[in-house]
Amino acid sequence: MLLDFHTHTTASDGALSPAQLLARARERQIALLAITDHDTVAGYRSLLAPGERRPGDPQLVAGTELSCRWSGTTVHVVGLGMDCEHPAMREAMDTLATARDERGRKIAQRLEALGFTGALAGAQARAGDSQLGRPDFAAWMVAQGHVGDHNEAFDRYLGQGKTGDVKAFWPELATVTGWIVAAGGVAVIAHPLQYKFTRMKLRRLVTDFVAAGGRALEVLSGRQAPDQVAQLARLAAEFDLEVSVGSDFHRDGPYSVPPGVAVPRLAGLRGVWERWSGGAVPFTEGGAR
């Protein structure tokens, strides 16, 4: 049985529309699906409209992936099962949209200082209704012929340490975790190994997260080695946290995994999915996809 508590759509930086992702999930017979677009619940909400759902669809769980700051690093916290209408969620969306807009304007200022005039309007046109991000600036630069392709845009102007690598002023970890909890959701540390923290620093992150009301750890994210899953499962057990799993699907490609993750064997640990499945999801032998 396949589940997925971490996926993206065109409401943030994914390639499939929410309806297309839902169709893929239906084809793959995914039982439970959370759409967790960056700093928005728009993708998930669009599927609640009449006529969007079909027989055989997965059970949808409200989701989002919120950006925050912790110890000088951008950390991602997935929220699951929140009441999207709750004032805390509205505050979260407003605050994060403002932070993202400010970052977009700063990136544009820096690019314009390099002579790339029209960067902000160009990138905003690319983003449309979705969140403005560096990929939108890259797409604009490619379309304008400033660079040959997306990778060149990141290598020369937008990637780590380059002119356009502007850190957004994200809210603190405790703040975003608090928003999710206040809205009745379960907060999950996304892809804990992606931050490349030492084990000691990762334990500090988890300690602060738990103090803020965080309840779960993503122990399987996309392509991840079994020993890493085991390491994170031990960490979850140590802090008595629930565990979550997700593909972090953005688009089809040679290095991406498809949506839908088999439930790994997790002796003694509680999966977040038990909250929505009535505990009826069996683990899959081997834990592989």
Ligand code: MN
């Ligand atoms: Mn992303």
Ligand code: MN
């Ligand atoms: Mn992430």
Ligand code: MN
């Ligand atoms: Mn993600």
